[in-house]
């Protein structure tokens with residue numbers, strides 16, 4: 001079976017992706033400038049989870065190099081072969097991480113944005129030591145305190161961030177959040193920004209297709225955009 005590295009996008013798909021990417025970069029630039037920020041401070045993460053390989057190939061052809069995935073297994077299958085061809089790739093894990101996948105995650109990703117509990121922090125520290133590789137870590141904060149959602153609870157976050165940096169010695173660079181669907185996102189973005197400021201953390205991963213401009217206004221340094229770049233995700237996950 002052909003792997004993703006062998007897939008080429010049709011001219012139509014290439015053109016569509018290049019247009020969407022240019023438009024998105026334009027909106028990111030405008031949102032940054034509107035609040036007096038340098039657009040270069042904002043990194044676009046193309047969220048490629050579940051997207052067909054030809055759309056990903058087209059994004060690569062259009063020059064995008066920073067991608068986000070939410071499952072280790074899926075990301076491994078897709079990106080391990082592509083990595084050889086594109087050594088300048090930057091891969092972010094943005095989905096929940098089980099401790100039994102930590103080794104694979106440390107080997108594959110350049111950033112792990114979903115550090116959210118002591119057991120995971122400990123295992124990640126062990127795997128980084130073992131592999132001699134230290135991906136950037138973000139602490140995911142469950143800013144809406146939603147029971148079903150990943151992320152450290154807001155009340156526990158300060159202590160957890162300190163433990164990650166101190167006790168576990170993880171290379172924590174920033175914070176990440178996914179606001180509740182029905183809430184005003186700006187409250188969550190402001191909350192996360194203030195928490196990062198308290199801890200002297202410079203990176204904020206917040207904002208998705210529907211709210212990345214607002215997130216940039218509130219200081220996002222990394223926006224995670226899927227559908228606004230690639231189009232709607234097919235509803236059935238490709239196997240493997």
Ligand SMILES: *Cc1c(COP(=O)(O)O)cnc(C)c1O
Nearest residue numbers: 047070094208209224225226227
């Ligand atoms: C899927 C996903 C995104 C992208 O969502 P879109 O609405 O398609 O932009 C961003 N962040 C996380 C954590 C995701 O799981």
